[in-house]
Amino acid sequence: MPQKLILVVEDNQINRTVLSGILFAEYRILEAENGQEALSLLKEHKDEISLILLDIIMPVMDGYTFLSIIKADPAYSGIPVIVTTQSGSESDEVTALSYGANDFVAKPYKPQIILHRVASLINLRETAAMINQFQYDRLTGLYSKEFFYQRVKETLQQSPEREFDIVCSDIENFKLVNDIFGVPAGDRLLCGVADLYTKFVSGKGICGRFGADHFACLLERHWEYNDKLFVEANALINALPNAKNVVVKWGIYNIVDRTVPVEQMCDRALLAARSIKGQYGKYFATYDDELRGKLLREQTITEGMEAALAQEQFVVYLQPKYSIKDGGLAGAEALVRWNHPQWGFQHPGEFIPLFERNGFITRLDQYVWEKVCAMLREWEEKGYEPLPVSVNVSRADVYQADLPDILIHLIQKYKLPPSRLHLEITESAYTENPGQIIATVNRLRELGFVIEMDDFGSGYSSLNMLNKMPLDILKLDMNFIQSETAKPADQGILRFIMDLARWMNLSVVAEGVETKTQLERLREIGGDYVQGYYFARPMPKAEFEVLLLEAAKASKEKAPHRAKLxxxxxxxxxxxxxxxxxxxxxxxxxxxxxxxxxxxxxxxxxxxxxxxxxxxxxxxxxxxxxxxxxxxxxxxxxxxxxxxxxxxxxxxxxxxxxxxxxxxxxxxxxxxxxxxxxxxxxxxxxxxxxxxxxxxxxxxxKEAYRDYLTGLLNRRGLSAACDPIREEDLPVAVYLFDLDNLKQINDTLGHLEGDGLIQRFGALLSRHTRKSDLLARYGGDEFIVIMQRMGDEQAALAKGEEICRVFRESCRTDRVPAACSAGIAVCHAQEPLADVIARADEALYRAKSDNKGGCCLWKG
Missing domain, CATH: 3.40.50.2300 (Response regulator)
Structure with missing residues (x-):
């Protein structure tokens, strides 16, 4: 460990030498002749100095003035100071201590006393700093969770006659703030919220931060809580420099029973806050008997879930899917029901969200997958038509590294093709960790499973994620279907979604169809499959098998027609x-x-x-x-x-x-x-x-002349396409584009994001050039554009700048800015293409040297 640094402030050279000699064996020494010189040394070494030995009587700046300056500055006020003076009077000692000194020693110096007091003060300071780290949140300066609990407990014990409340807050979608604006911006927002808490409860309560975006305070009850109070608080938070449409939910726990542990009080306040998440116009909620009942119910469910799985209380129900085209049975969706021995059948909305939070959903999903595979095997042996069944794959399942192995083991065990098991992944799961989701789902598709995006149209990122996700089928959200059918056939976005699905070669399943009007609407715009109460409610296996028998009979009757077809x-x-x-x-x-x-x-x-x-x-x-x-x-x-x-x-x-x-x-x-x-x-x-x-x-x-990723020409295709260029096609402008920061994007966001950026740039080139222009991916992150019959050099430069600007503005990536640089060479006479590209390459080098994201025209 490096020796600690002590600053000796003394105008007498002999005294400085004596002090340095006493301390030299255990400490490093800095010396100053007066207070002014000591201040300069403090600015330079403030984070290293462990203690100051200070003389009082000095020229230029005396010890008292020096003390008053450093104790008023938070940067220096924590450094302990021992005052040294010739006088040993009590009044001098009291005066020194009143200016902020921590200890007092008289001259002449006694080595053992000096060493003992220096070591004691340094150890005391370090111990206090260590305690301070445990007591206070490092980012915001509020109490840490553990110390907040301790302070609340002490306050409640010391003030039995006063009434208190615990108020906790939760920032909705705070993760998005970090993802979109960056972690430093998120940290600044948290510090701003902490400052508002401190000002609000100043003298009236205690504040703490529980990590992430959760804050808590103990307040003495002086008012009734109402919407106005929290609307104003939310407005103050949104007035912070780093706030962007921040929504905060507050939960309140009225302290009545002081025997309840403080930790449980805070949990109940947070539970109240979470109970209104996603509810527009609701800013606060109070923990009451209803929430308490919900908490007890969840605890009972949690305690019984293991036994329920072992006793097979969970039952698989099947909701039929029908073909819109011919009305025939086309498959089913597997749904889980809990047939509790005391409570009877439980709605999935009561236990599924809880299982998703506590992680039990992965075991329940695997239980359902096994039951479905067993059904499919049984139906195969009975000779029923081999229809597919969709099963739910929760976001927790996707994060399991062995998910593909688990599913492959199941279909091999029951001797099924993977295509019989459709995997439904909810749209919201795609937004949390898209890189891992994409990799996992790609692997499952390679193995032959059919991937469905469930609840499409319910999330904020549908169209953005749709372009990246490996999918086979879209399932339109139930509420989305029910609201869209109220519009005329040529309005709304439902037709657009269908056209988009057709363009992407995706099938569309509409769920939640309850009326004939909704069905006719879907049939009119070209939906593929449908499910909902209009056709059939979820049913147990035995009832669904009746439908399978009817489908087999109908299939037999239609066999001649199908053979003819x-x-x-x-x-x-x-x-x-x-x-x-x-x-x-x-x-x-x-x-x-x-x-x-x-x-x-x-x-x-x-x-x-x-x-x-x-x-x-x-x-x-x-x-x-x-x-x-x-x-x-x-x-x-x-x-x-x-x-x-x-x-x-x-x-x-x-x-x-x-x-x-x-x-x-x-x-x-x-x-x-x-x-x-x-x-x-x-x-x-x-x-x-x-x-x-x-x-x-x-x-x-033809394929050999095309780049597999962008569909543009490759080098071989470019060479072949350039052969027919004639004199009447001159002048020719050759553009060499280079995508800036592609390596950083690959390293930071992954190669899938990098490939997506390359594809988007290729599509952008196609939109901003003519059909007669030649477009090629020259290799890696370089692209070539050859424009024939280009007007003049300024027109060529303007077109290059336009493409760079549009790419910079439209092809953004998370955390890493996307940009491209361009070199341009204009050819007025027939000459080898390689020579023109070489000139464009020189111009590109200059563009990247001068300013990434710009264009440079070769001028010799």
Whole structure:
């Protein structure tokens, strides 16, 4: 440990030397000849000095003046001071102590006395500082929780005749203040609230901070609590510099029974505050018999939950889901009910929130998952239609590292595909720790589970989070559906939500449908599935199995229709031949794989193609159709190849002339009549396979030219796209953009956030450029834009500055600012693209050197 530092203030050199000699072995020494010099040393070493030895009679500034200055300054007032003087009179000692000295020693110095008093004062100061750390909250200076309890207990014991209340407060959504404005801003807000508490209770009570955003005070009862009092208090808090629409809830506990532990008094006041969280216009609540009853009820529930699980008092109910399109049973949602032996069936709203708070929800959820998997296995063995069932996954479940392993173990145990178990995660869960939620849900989707966002439309961040979350199904919040159906079909945001879901390839389940009007509204705007009391209430397993039997019966009745529909959805093989025998044989040969359509003449063949081009897998075309229609149909098919590239196998009796003409016109193959069906099968399969392979190759080639993350061109695609640039396209402006702070964003917020920023910048480039411009992701965080026929250099610079500004303003990230820099080079004559990019790169380097987030135009 470093030696402690002592400041010796003495005008006499000999006395300073003597004191330094006494203290040298145990302490470090600073020396000052007078009070003025000592003040300068204090400013420089105030956090190091443990004690001051001070002479009274000195030139420039005497000891009394020095004492009065340092004791008036909070920065120095806590440093202990021992006064040294030639006089040993009692009056001098009293005067020194009245100025704030802690002790007094007379000259000549006695080494043992000096050392003893110095050590005693330093130890006393350090002990007081340590006690002070326990007594006071380090951030706000209010009493700590433990010391607040102690002070309240002492006050109540000392004043039995006076009436007191405990008042506790809770700031709603304080976590958002830290997330949005930063922890330092949140700390400043807490300090401001603490100052208001101190001023309010000054001389009338005791204040403490319990950690986070919870404050408490003991107040002597001098008034009736009313809304006006707390509305004014809330207004004062919102007038603080760091407050942004802060809402505070207060809870009051009237102290009647002083045998109740102080800790319990404060808990009850906080319980009263929490009871009005989220209620607009309510600022305070008082702990009363109703809250007390609720507390006792929760305690009873908590004490009985383990036994209830062991005795299987929790029962799984199923609420059916129906297809809006055909009204058929499409699945179910698993809900839990508590069949208590004394209380009967309990509403989930009474015990689920409590289980979420105490952590028991994870065990209850796993119990439900197991019961549902067992049901699905049983229904599979009974031959029921394999419908999916949705189960709830609470936010506590998601934070378990082994959640995927637990779910995989269950479906393997009951031999189920993961898609049979839909996982419902409430929208509010996505807002708490989105990074971990995204990673976990991505893993579950990779394993084959279907992910549903429950209660969509009830939270503040729906659209923001929807863009980031890996989802398959949206479940619209019940209250949202009921309110939206009151609006005309072309109003409200329900239609927008449906369109958005379609665009994102998400299915939509509407829950809480209670009327025919609501159902018709959903059917009109294109919902997928529905559940609610209009169809069925949640029901036990046995009742749901009746619905499964009815669904199986209906499915059997509809089987022929579905078979016909499936046949109509199969690829189509057109056999255009004047001989019926060939058409019949083709139906027999290809009927199991294709929907075979026969045509005896050219008109029938073209009519069969009309409207079905996208379904036609191949055409077997007789060149000897009546009226020479075979070549007419072939011409039509070849002419369609820019849009519909349909394979054609031409047939005719042996004729070299017909064969050569057909192949020259574009037929893919030729077969002589009569032919075997086996030969025709091989030729059709080969031709279709070759065409499909060529299409796949073209798709893969196209994919090879695109960046997988943004959909823009990659380097290979940019090089290929730049080849056709001609002289009439000049001048050309080449922009090289670089995303600033991307590494910091990846390190701070994670690579998913970084990838999202890259995608948003790619989309921004597409919006702020022309269709004829070339856009490419050049690698990592660099993008290239090539604008042809650019007017002049100033126009090029203005466009670059516009893109940088829009990105800076619209693509914000939490805690780390998003920005981009750009280098621009304008090319007036044809030259290698690499040279122009090199100049843009030089300009980009200068832009980043001068000021990140700006543009620089290359000028040589």
């Amino acid at each position: 499936r046949a109509q959805q199969r690829p189509l093989l057109l056999v255009a031949d004047e001989e019926e025998s060939y058409r019949v044989q083709a139906q027999q040969t290809f009927g199991s794989r294709y929907q075979v359509v026969g045509a005896p003449d050219g008109a029938s063949a073209l009519a069969a193609l009309d409207g079905n081009e996208h379904r036609v897998a191949a055409v077997v075309l007789s060149l000897t159709l009546p009226d020479c229609a075979g070549f007419n149909v072939l011409d039509q098919l070849v002419g369609m190849r820019d849009i519909w590239n349909i394979p054609v196998i031409a047939t005719s009796p042996p004729s070299e002339q017909l064969e050569e003409r057909a192949l020259e016109l574009g037929a893919d193959d030729f077969v002589c009549k009569p032919y075997s069906q086996k030969s025709l099968w091989r030729r059709v399969m080969r031709t279709v396979g070759i065409r499909s392979s060529a299409q796949r190759e073209r798709a893969l080639e």
